[in-house]
Amino acid sequence: MVKRLAVLAFVFALAATACTGGGGKKDGNGNGDGVKQRDFRFVVVTHGQASDPFWSVAANGVDAAAADMGVTVEYQAPETFDMVAMSDLIDAAVASQPDGLVVSIPDADALGPSIQAAVDAGIPVISMNSGSDVFQDLGVLVHVGQTEFEAGLIAGQKFADEGVKNPICINQEVGNAALDARCDGFFEGLGVKGEVIPVDLNDPAGTTETVAGVLQQNADVDGILTLGPTGATPTLEALTQAGMLGKVKFATFDLSPEVLQAITDGDMLFAIDQAQYLQGYLPIVFLTKYLETGALPLGSVDRVVLTGPQIVTADTAAAVVQYSKDGLR
Numbered sequence: 136m137v138k139r140l141a142v143l144a145f146v147f148a149l150a151a152t153a154c155t156g157g158g159g160k161k162d163g164n165g166n167g168d169g170v171k172q173r174d175f176r177f178v179v180v181t182h183g184q185a186s187d188p189f190w191s192v193a194a195n196g197v198d199a200a201a202a203d204m205g206v207t208v209e210y211q212a213p214e215t216f217d218m219v220a221m222s223d224l225i226d227a228a229v230a231s232q233p234d235g236l237v238v239s240i241p242d243a244d245a246l247g248p249s250i251q252a253a254v255d256a257g258i259p260v261i262s263m264n265s266g267s268d269v270f271q272d273l274g275v276l277v278h279v280g281q282t283e284f285e286a287g288l289i290a291g292q293k294f295a296d297e298g299v300k301n302p303i304c305i306n307q308e309v310g311n312a313a314l315d316a317r318c319d320g321f322f323e324g325l326g327v328k329g330e331v332i333p334v335d336l337n338d339p340a341g342t343t344e345t346v347a348g349v350l351q352q353n354a355d356v357d358g359i360l361t362l363g364p365t366g367a368t369p370t371l372e373a374l375t376q377a378g379m380l381g382k383v384k385f386a387t388f389d390l391s392p393e394v395l396q397a398i399t400d401g402d403m404l405f406a407i408d409q410a411q412y413l414q415g416y417l418p419i420v421f422l423t424k425y426l427e428t429g430a431l432p433l434g435s436v437d438r439v440v441l442t443g444p445q446i447v448t449a450d451t452a453a454a455v456v457q458y459s460k461d462g463l464r
Contacts, residue, residue: 170202170203170204170205171205172205173204173205173206173423173427175204175206175207175234175235175422175423175426176206176207176208176209176233176234177201177206177207177208177209177233177234177235177236177237177419177422178208178209178211178228178231178233178235178236178237179197179208179209179210179211179236179237179238179415179418179419180211180212180221180224180225180228180236180237180238180239181193181210181211181212181238181239181263181264182212182213182216182218182221182239182241182265182311183212183216183239183264184212184213184214185210185212187365188364188365188391189363189364189365189389189391189411190212190411191462192411192412192415192462192463192464193263193264193411193412193414193415194210194415195412195415195462195463196411196412196413196414196415196416196417197210197237197415197416197419198210198415199412199416200415200416200417200418200419200420201419203420204419204420204423206419206423208419209228209233211224211228212224215337216241216308216310216311216336218241218242218245218246218310219245221245221246222245222246222248222249225238225246225249225250225252225253226249226252228253229249229252229253229256229258232256232258233258234258234259234422234426235258235259235260235261235422235425235426236253236258236259236260236261237260237261237262237263237418237419237422238250238260238261238262238263238266238275239262239263239264239265239266240262240265240266240269240270240273240275241265241266241308241310241311241312241313242310242311242312243266243269243272243273243312247269247272247273250273250274250275251273251274254273254274254275255274259276259422259425259426260273260274260275260276261275261276261277261278261279261418261421261422262275262277262278262279262280263278263279263280263414263415263417263418264279264280264313264409264411264414265280265283265311265312265313266278266280266313267280267281267282267283267313267439268282268283268284268312268316269312270438271437271438276425276431276438277421277431277432277433277434277438277439277440278434278438278439278440279413279414279417279418279421279439279440279442280409280414280439280440280441280442280443281409281441281442281443281444282439282441283313283314283316283317283320284316284317284319284320284323285320285444286317286320286388286407286409286443286444287316287317287318287319287320287321287323287324287360288320288321288323288324289320289324289407289444289446290317290320290321290324290360290386290388290407291320291321291322291323291324291325291326292324292325293324293386293404293405293446294321294324294325294358294360294384294386294404295324295325295326297358297384297404298357299325299357299358299384300327300355300357300358301327301329301353301355301356301357301358302321302322302325302327302329302356302357302358302359302360303329303330303331303332303349303356303358303359303360304317304318304321304322304329304330304331304332304359304360304361304362305332305334305342305346305359305360305361305362305366305370306318306331306332306333306334306362306366307334307335307336307342307361307362307363307365307366308336308362308363309333314362317360317362317388318331318360318362321360325358330349332345332346332349334346334366334369336363336365336366339365339368339369340369342365342366342369342370342373343369343370343372343373343376344373346359346369346370346373346374347373347376347377350373350374350377350379350383351377356383357383357384358383358384358385359374359383359384359385359386360385360386360387360388361385361386361387361388362387362388362389363387363388363389364387364389364390364391364393364394366387367387367389367391367393367394367397367403368391368393368394370385370387371385371393371397371402371403374402380402381401381402384404385397385402385403385404386403386404386405386406386407387403387406387407388406388407388409389406389407389408389409389411390406390408390447390455390459390464391459392456392459392460394406395447395452395455395456395459398447398448398449398452399449399452399453401449404448405446405447405448406446406447406452407443407444407445407446407447408443408444408445408446408447408455408464409442409443409444409445410442410443410445410464411442412462412463412464413442414442417440417442421440
């Protein structure tokens with residue numbers, strides 16, 4: 136526990152530094168006054184687009200770290216959740232011979248060969264967001280994020296405390312191993328075998344229709360966990376249409392203005408925040424310092440630097456709203 140608290144204290148100290156944006160005016164390249172400029176170029180390849188509400192916050196973290204560290208960073212992602220396209224982006228990044236590579240690993244089988252190629256080429260690789268259970272097998276130096284099964288387990292235990300007996304888990308990105316682990320942990324924490332409802336994150340109206348259909352067909356559903364705002368917002372609409380908002384126990388992973396408002400209004404129990412801004416920020420800092428010192432933080436759990444889970448409830452949601460508006464949470 137002491138080791139975990141020390142790591143988290145270090146992480147949050149860096150976050151506070153990040154929020155200052157380098158502590159000076161920005162020049163035309165977004166670099167703060169007095170920031171040492173380094174001749175390092177990093178490439179970040181994730182499975183989520185910077186235009187997505189969740190990933191835009193992670194991209195903000197990448198941009199802030201690039202400015203604070205005085206390095207060049209390129210952020211890349213496939214247009215949709217496409218592992219073939221993502222592996223192609225990683226291959227192209229490796230061919231460009233960057234000084235470091237940051238990747239998310241939603242599917243180790245699909246992305247493993249490309250990531251291994253980077254490691255074999257001598258490129259230091261750090262993973263973020265997804266891949267906490269597989270990154271070591273691929274030769275990745277350290278992972279920044281949360282352990283997904285354990286985060287789901289916490290959600291399940293909280294639902295159990297609320298007396299939930301018939302839950303469903305809404306998965307907006309089928310094929311993402313991290314999201315599968317969240318649902319698995321959720322049901323484990325509840326001690327029941329629930330149903331996973333697959334939906335399309337690019338079709339919110341279809342998600343609302345799907346969830347409404349499940350509620351209509353199964354009146355015993357008394358708990359819903361969504362795995363991100365792209366599932367949470369349409370589910371809020373489905374519950375509203377069914378007249379069940381506030382009656383069915385409801386929580387989600389990750390934050391959005393709609394999620395925070397629902398928590399404040401008492402329509403949602405809580406959100407599990409993984410601090411994706413830090414997931415974008417910290418790998419750039421770590422790579423920079425690794426190249427300069429040869430050292431890396433080992434993390435609190437098997438070389439995982441934990442940025443979550445952080446539980447946002449009605450007692451804390453109001454304080455988080457401004458950070459969300461600022462693109463930091």
